[in-house]
Amino acid sequence: MLAWFTKKDLAGTKLDGYLLRDQIGAGEFAKVYVADAPDGKGQVAIKVLGLSEVRDKDVVKHFERQARLLEKLDHPNIVKIHAHGRTRDQLWIAMDLAAKSLDKMLGDQPLPEDLIIDVGSQIGGALQFIHQRRIIHRDLKPSNILLGTHSYVLSDFGFAKVLDSSSVVTINPKKVMNLHYLAPEIALGLPVTAKSDVFSLGAIMYHLATGKAPYNGTNPVRIVEKQLKEPLPNPHTLNSGISYELGMVIRKATTVEDRFRYPSTADFVRDVRACRHIQPPKEAHQCLGCRQMVPAEFPRCPYCGRKSF
Ligand SMILES: Nc1ncnc2c1ncn2[C@@H]1O[C@H](COP(=O)(O)OP(=O)(O)O)[C@@H](O)[C@H]1O
Ligand SMILES: [Mg+2]
Numbered sequence: 001m002l003a004w005f006t007k008k009d010l011a012g013t014k015l016d017g018y019l020l021r022d023q024i025g026a027g028e029f030a031k032v033y034v035a036d037a038p039d040g041k042g043q044v045a046i047k048v049l050g051l052s053e054v055r056d057k058d059v060v061k062h063f064e065r066q067a068r069l070l071e072k073l074d075h076p077n078i079v080k081i082h083a084h085g086r087t088r089d090q091l092w093i094a095m096d097l098a099a100k101s102l103d104k105m106l107g108d109q110p111l112p113e114d115l116i117i118d119v120g121s122q123i124g125g126a127l128q129f130i131h132q133r134r135i136i137h138r139d140l141k142p143s144n145i146l147l148g149t150h151s152y153v154l155s156d157f158g159f160a161k162v163l164d165s166s167s168v169v170t171i172n173p174k175k176v177m178n179l180h181y182l183a184p185e186i187a188l189g190l191p192v193t194a195k196s197d198v199f200s201l202g203a204i205m206y207h208l209a210t211g212k213a214p215y216n217g218t219n220p221v222r223i224v225e226k227q228l229k230e231p232l233p234n235p236h237t238l239n240s241g242i243s244y245e246l247g248m249v250i251r252k253a254t255t256v257e258d259r260f261r262y263p264s265t266a267d268f269v270r271d272v273r274a275c276r277h278i279q280p281p282k283e284a285h286q287c288l289g290c291r292q293m294v295p296a297e298f299p300r301c302p303y304c305g306r307k308s309f
Helices: 057-072 113-132 194-210 220-227 244-253 265-278
Strands: 018-026 031-036 041-048 081-087 090-096 145-147 152-154 285-288 293-295
Touching: 031 293, 041 057, 057 081, 057 090, 113 152, 113 194, 113 244, 113 265, 194 244, 194 265, 244 265
Parallel strands: none
Antiparallel strands: 018 031, 031 041, 041 090, 081 090, 145 152, 285 293
16 A cells, blocks of 8 residues: 555645545545535535645646546546645545445445446446547546446546557556456556456456455466466356356456457447346335335345345
């Protein structure tokens, strides 16, 4: 873990009219606070990088690039940015406030197929949108997928790569990426493509479908060795609650050799969406807490954790 954080708790601080309240998250480089927007316009999330602590110009450059990139990306499954700026010694981005990130929903229990199809088709749709614009996210992991009001949204474009840009990537993505979901070509330092993002999304779906992260370890090259020796099984064989067809989509997305993966992100999204129609209708009820539809066999709502319905 890289310790660039500001030591000071910023709760109570005002950044350009945004009043910071509680801290709700922290990543490798930034802290995230809930904040009151100016003029009583509700609440937002503010991601803050403390410049007084951060002397690394590259981290600052990536943070600023992230804000400029997000400003250009208008898609229902990409987090919406409200404003960004530099106030005193803080760099910040204000964005839509989400309920939580997907990592908070992961335990060691599998999640329902409908939820996995929602994540795959919605985040896949966001990937399709950025890939059409020749942008690769490169840091897809559960903590960078947020549960918005009605949908999943992709966030944290801190390591996104614009394929046509001449800007040199100065932070080694291997240092910060979560190895569980890392595409082998990134681990090996080979060129990154849209297929690398689809691999990571497939690996996240595998985790959701089985309750187990696909590959463990701390050494990227060892992980690729494991990936080559033991390809991921169809999640259906580990959890019969997952259809064979959705399992095949996950397998194809996470094939180690990228020439055997989906030729395009659009193909992946089409196949994920097709899985919705092959399921037998399940008995489900609406959670009284978060109003999501939950299969009857779940004693607890997998979205908000509420016990009874
Ligand atoms: N818009 C948001 N709404 C609610 N929580 C958020 C939001 N953005 C980030 N978070 C929380 O903060 C964590 C860190 O944010 P992230 O953007 O991933 O920072 P980093 O670039 O340091 O990884 C996320 O995993 C999530 O739990
Ligand atoms: Mg993050």
